[in-house]
Structure formats: structure tokens, C-alpha cells
Amino acid sequence: MPKRRGRPLPPSEDRLLSRMRDWRAAHESELSPDGLDEDPDLPDARVISLVLRVGELMLASGESTEAVSEAMLSLSVAFELPSSEVSVTFTNISLSTHPxxxxxxxxxxRVVRRRTLDYFRVTELHTLVEQSALGLLEVEDATARLKQIQRARMPYPNWGIAVCFGLIATSASVMMGGGLIVATVAFLATVLGDRTSVVMARRxxxxxxxxxxxxxxxxxIGIGLLWVSxxxxLGFQAGAIxxxxxxxxxxxxxxxxxxxxxxxxxxxxxxxxxLETFFTLGAIVSGVGAVAYIAVRLGLDVDLEELPTAGTSMEPWVLVGAAGIAMAFAVSLAVPPRMLxxxxxMGVMIWVIYAGIRSVFEVPPMMGTVVGAVAVGVVGHWLAxxxxxxxxxYLIPSIAPLLPGSILYRGLIEITQGTMVAGLLSLVEAxxxxxxxxxxVNLGGELMRAFQRGGLAGAGMRSRPAARRTRGGY
Incomplete structure (x- = not known):
């Protein structure tokens, strides 16, 4: 195998595509009228089980529907399941093969009943699929590897993930100029809130x-510190909590x-x-809105002009906060350490692009957000x-510095102070x-995909399922 700087080159994707074309050509020949197999062999039950279990674990660990479909089709081709069709929805996976x-x-x-975001397992499963598609693993080896992935521990301990969940809030507070005390309280408040949700989940x-x-x-906790301030x-930016x-x-x-x-x-x-996104957003709005409403009714006056925001600053602590949010978010999702x-x-990059676009061209936040997200989408897909x-x-943690936390908080405060229209407009903006x-980020991926030859299942610019249903397929 050729080498690059002393390291073996990864297996060529052309080899995968060539293998898929050869197999499909041979299979079509077998099913043609001249070469019809009178007594076909039944598919290997171990392969069917492997494909379904890999798809189930990928979907339950947070992978997208399209990527799960591509991975399952890759395994079907690699282990020669005839005439395979895959269907993947939000909670259901099915595989059909015709001998x-x-x-x-x-x-x-298979039905996915429980989801645990774990990008460490997603990464390992992609490696398993690629090695299988390139002919480096047999069915027995792939099954054994799948069992190892299922039993493997995450690269971070549970307490480490809880700590990094709090560090997301700490980094956000640093970005908004909250200072050491506010950042510390933000950490404690978020960790305590997370532990509260864990206790509720166990019940x-x-x-x-x-x-x-x-x-x-x-x-x-944030409202309490704001009242004390x-x-x-004391002049604390307690709203940053x-x-x-x-x-x-x-x-x-x-x-x-x-x-x-x-x-x-x-x-x-x-x-x-x-719908899952809006339910989660509704839960956050309900919790924070109820606390803010009670605080206002008790006489706490919150000045809208002093609400925390990072604006378009590119001060060193803001960039450190952006990097901290992205990496802490990645750890909370069990992203492998070598990717941090x-x-x-990329977290710093998206903030610099966002702040730079808004400062130079004086555009609204949405325009800066789109440009920064497209850049992250292109870089993330290229790195992947x-x-x-x-x-x-790569993508999910990198967009965290631009998540609309401050806009959402402003909208809730405006609603509790009686400016309903302004508050609703802020929520819509968020x-x-x-x-x-x-x-x-998806547009960035589409720009990359338009010029690539294939993916795990050879689904590139010429063979994407969605494209075949539109004008791109004609």
C-alpha cells in the first residue's frame, strides 16, 4: 500500500465504488431472463441481523437518517444481500432483501426506543462500515467488532461529561463579559440543573x-444572583447565567x-x-419564562439595555469563550478527543466570520449567522x-457559539415586562x-457534495436518492 509521510494511505474510495459496480453488474446478470437463477441461495441471516443492528445503534446514537441509510446499504452491498431495500425513519429501521x-x-x-447521543460510537460504527465495504472485514469479524463497540466505554467519564455541560454555560458567560464570579455561578447552576433532570429521568x-x-x-439561581447584584x-452580569x-x-x-x-x-x-426541537425549545421557554415572570411580579426590575450579549466583539476572552463552548459541547456529545x-x-472561525460580517457590512444577525454556518458546513464536510x-x-459543536441564547432570554424578559409584541418578535428571531x-451548515455540505464522487454507499452527486426524485435525476 502506498505511504504518505511514513503513514499508510487510507483505502481508496475508488476501490469501494469499483467493487459496488462489479457486484451490481453481476447481480443484474443473474436476474436477467437469460441468466435467471432457478434455485437462488437464501440470504445469510447473520448479515441481515448485522445490518439492522448497525443501523439501529447509529440512529440511537445521534446519526442522521440519510447517513444511516447509506451505511446500511454499504453493508448490504459488502456482504452481498441481493436486491436490498432500506427504510429509515425517526424511530424505525427496516431492511428487505429478495433472493x-x-x-x-x-x-x-428494528425499533429505536431509547436515544443516547454518543458520537464516539457513531465514529466507530462508520469505521466498521467502511472497512466492511472495502472487503477488510468478514461477517464474523464485523459482528465481533459491533459487539465491542456496543460494550465499549465512552472516552470520558460520566462526571467529565457533566462538568463539560457546565463549562458550556461558563464559556458563554465569559463571552458575554460576565466575569469570574458570574462564570463560576453559571457553571454551578447548569450542573445543578443537569443533575436535577437526571434525578427526574430516573423517576x-x-x-x-x-x-x-x-x-x-x-x-x-441566575435571578437570585441578579437580585443580590x-x-x-455589585454590577454583576447575572443574566449571563x-x-x-x-x-x-x-x-x-x-x-x-x-x-x-x-x-x-x-x-x-x-x-x-x-417537532422534537420545538418541544425542547418549549420546555426551555416554559421554565425560564415562569421564573422570570415570578421575579418581575415580586418587584425585580430587569433593565433591557443591560442584558448580556457578546455583540460583535472579537476580544481575546470572547474567542476563548467561543472555542470553550464548542469543545465543551463536543465532550458532552462524547466526540472522540482527537477531534476536539x-x-x-471551527468554533472560533464561525464567531470571527459572524462578527466580522456584521461589523464590516452592518447586516442583521441572521445574515452573519448564515455566512458563518455555511463556512463551518464546508470546512466540517471537508474534514470529515x-x-x-x-x-x-464536527458540525454540531462548532455552531454552538451562535446558538440564540441571548435573543431567547431577551424575548422572555420582554414578555414578562408586558411588551408582548416585542417579546414574540424576539422569540421568532431566535x-x-x-x-x-x-x-x-447543510448548504455548506451540499456545496461539498455537489463536487464529490461518493460517500459510504457511493451516494455522491450522481446517485443521491433525493436527487433522483427531482429534476436533478432527469
């Missing part, structure tokens, strides 16, 4: 109320995945993920292709910024 001749089709199905409480409970705990004239907690809870992953599924033509999954430096750099890793672990983030 040919007079044999009936064989169909298997079987629905996830909506878990998110509401977490936001209530953190918002109460006003009474003692609530803003940081909101950014830690905002559903960046389902938002990006929903738009990605919609672009790829998986409209059922896209709708379900988007690139993610931190170059390193042969899934793209979502939703629009979130959608701009998701659309931007």
Missing part, C-alpha cells in the same frame, strides 16, 4: 419536564439533523426531528471526508437564527 426466483422476500425491522418523568426542571433550577449594586444555561440546553443536534433529513428527502424523519482541537478552531469520519461530530444555523 430471486420463486423465493419470497425477507424483511427485518420516569418525561423528557419535556426534565428540560423544564433543568431550566427552572438554573434560572432561579441589584440590591448591593441564564443565557449560558439556555445555550447549554438548546437542541442544536436535532435542529441540524432535521434540516439535513429534509434536504435528503426524508420528510417524515425531518418533521419528527423538527479542530472543533475548537479527509479524516474519513462522520460529519455531525427561532429564525436557529433555522439559519441548520440551513447554513
Amino acid at each position: 430471486g426466483g420463486d423465493q419470497p422476500p425477507i424483511t427485518g425491522e 420516569g418523568v418525561a423528557e419535556f419536564y426534565q428540560m423544564t426542571g433543568a431550566s427552572v433550577v438554573a434560572a432561579t 441589584i440590591e448591593l449594586d 441564564i443565557t449560558g444555561n439556555i445555550m447549554a440546553l438548546l437542541p442544536g443536534r436535532p435542529l441540524v439533523a432535521s434540516l439535513q433529513d429534509g434536504v435528503s428527502g426524508s420528510y417524515v424523519s425531518a418533521t419528527a426531528r423538527l 482541537p479542530a472543533i475548537g478552531g 471526508r479527509r479524516t474519513r469520519r462522520p460529519v455531525l461530530p 427561532v429564525a437564527v436557529g433555522l439559519a444555523l441548520g440551513a447554513g
Whole structure:
């Protein structure tokens, strides 16, 4: 195998595409009228089980519907399942294969009932699929590797993930000039809110109320510090605590995945993920809004002109905060450690582009958000292709510095102070910024995909399922 700088080159993707073409040509010949197989062999049940289990684990760990479909089709081709069809929705996976001749089709199905975001397993599963597609693993080896991935521990301990969840709020507070005390309290408030949601989960409480409970705990602590700051004239940016907690809870992953599924033509999954996003957003709004309303009714006066925001600053502590948010978000999603430096750099990049565009051209926040998100989408897809890793672990944490936490907090305060129209407009702006983030990173991916030859299943610019249903397929 050729080498580059002393290291073996990764297996060529052309080899995968060539193997797929050869197999498909041979299979079509077998099913032609001249070469019809009178007594076809039944598909290997181990292969069907492997394909379904890999797809189930990928979907449950946070991968997009399109990527799961491509991975399952790649395994079907690699292990020669005849006439395979794959269907993946938000919670259901099915695989159908037809042996040919007079044999009936064989169909298997799996249901995803529990989701745990774990991009470490997603990355390992992509490696398993690629090695299988390139002929480096047999069925027994791939099955054994799958069991190892299922039993493997995440690269970070549970307490480390909880700490990094708090560091998201801390980094956001630093970006907004909250200072050491505010950043420390933001960390404690967010960790305490997260632990509250964990306790509620263990008691079987629905996830909506878990998110509401977490936001209530953190918002109460933030409002408490704000009251102390006003009474003692300390000048703390206590609102940064609530803003940081909101950014830690905002559903960046389902938002990006929903738009990605919609672009790829998986409209059922896209709708379900988007509904999940709005339910999570509703839980956050309910929790923070209730605390803010009670605080205003008790006489706490919040000055809208002094609400925390990073604006378009590019001061060193703001850039450090942007990198910190991205990397802490990545750790909370169990992204492999070797990917963290690139993610931190992309977090700084998206903020610099956003702030630079707004400062130079004086455009609204949405325009800066779209441009920054597109740049991250292009770089993230390029890195994923170059390193042969899934793209979502690069994209989801990198957009975290632009999540609309401060806009959402402003809207809730405006509503509690009686300016309903202004508050609703701020909430709509927050939703629009979130959608701009998701659309931007997906547009960056589409720009990269338009010029690539293939992916895990050879689904490039000439063979994308969604494209075949539109004018691009004619």
C-alpha cells in the first residue's frame, strides 16, 4: 500500500465504488431472463441481523437518517444481500432483501426506543462500515467488532461529561463579559440543573419536564444572583447565567439533523426531528419564562439595555469563550478527543466570520449567522471526508457559539415586562437564527457534495436518492 509521510494511505474510495459496480453488474446478470437463477441461495441471516443492528445503534446514537441509510446499504452491498431495500425513519429501521426466483422476500425491522447521543460510537460504527465495504472485514469479524463497540466505554467519564455541560454555560458567560464570579455561578447552576433532570429521568418523568426542571433550577439561581447584584449594586452580569444555561440546553443536534433529513428527502424523519426541537425549545421557554415572570411580579426590575450579549466583539476572552463552548459541547456529545482541537478552531472561525460580517457590512444577525454556518458546513464536510469520519461530530459543536441564547432570554424578559409584541418578535428571531444555523451548515455540505464522487454507499452527486426524485435525476 502506498505511504504518505511514513503513514499508510487510507483505502481508496475508488476501490469501494469499483467493487459496488462489479457486484451490481453481476447481480443484474443473474436476474436477467437469460441468466435467471432457478434455485437462488437464501440470504445469510447473520448479515441481515448485522445490518439492522448497525443501523439501529447509529440512529440511537445521534446519526442522521440519510447517513444511516447509506451505511446500511454499504453493508448490504459488502456482504452481498441481493436486491436490498432500506427504510429509515425517526424511530424505525427496516431492511428487505429478495433472493430471486420463486423465493419470497425477507424483511427485518428494528425499533429505536431509547436515544443516547454518543458520537464516539457513531465514529466507530462508520469505521466498521467502511472497512466492511472495502472487503477488510468478514461477517464474523464485523459482528465481533459491533459487539465491542456496543460494550465499549465512552472516552470520558460520566462526571467529565457533566462538568463539560457546565463549562458550556461558563464559556458563554465569559463571552458575554460576565466575569469570574458570574462564570463560576453559571457553571454551578447548569450542573445543578443537569443533575436535577437526571434525578427526574430516573423517576420516569418525561423528557419535556426534565428540560423544564433543568431550566427552572438554573434560572432561579441566575435571578437570585441578579437580585443580590441589584440590591448591593455589585454590577454583576447575572443574566449571563441564564443565557449560558439556555445555550447549554438548546437542541442544536436535532435542529441540524432535521434540516439535513429534509434536504435528503426524508420528510417524515425531518418533521419528527423538527417537532422534537420545538418541544425542547418549549420546555426551555416554559421554565425560564415562569421564573422570570415570578421575579418581575415580586418587584425585580430587569433593565433591557443591560442584558448580556457578546455583540460583535472579537476580544481575546470572547474567542476563548467561543472555542470553550464548542469543545465543551463536543465532550458532552462524547466526540472522540482527537477531534476536539479542530472543533475548537471551527468554533472560533464561525464567531470571527459572524462578527466580522456584521461589523464590516452592518447586516442583521441572521445574515452573519448564515455566512458563518455555511463556512463551518464546508470546512466540517471537508474534514470529515479527509479524516474519513462522520460529519455531525464536527458540525454540531462548532455552531454552538451562535446558538440564540441571548435573543431567547431577551424575548422572555420582554414578555414578562408586558411588551408582548416585542417579546414574540424576539422569540421568532431566535427561532429564525436557529433555522439559519441548520440551513447554513447543510448548504455548506451540499456545496461539498455537489463536487464529490461518493460517500459510504457511493451516494455522491450522481446517485443521491433525493436527487433522483427531482429534476436533478432527469
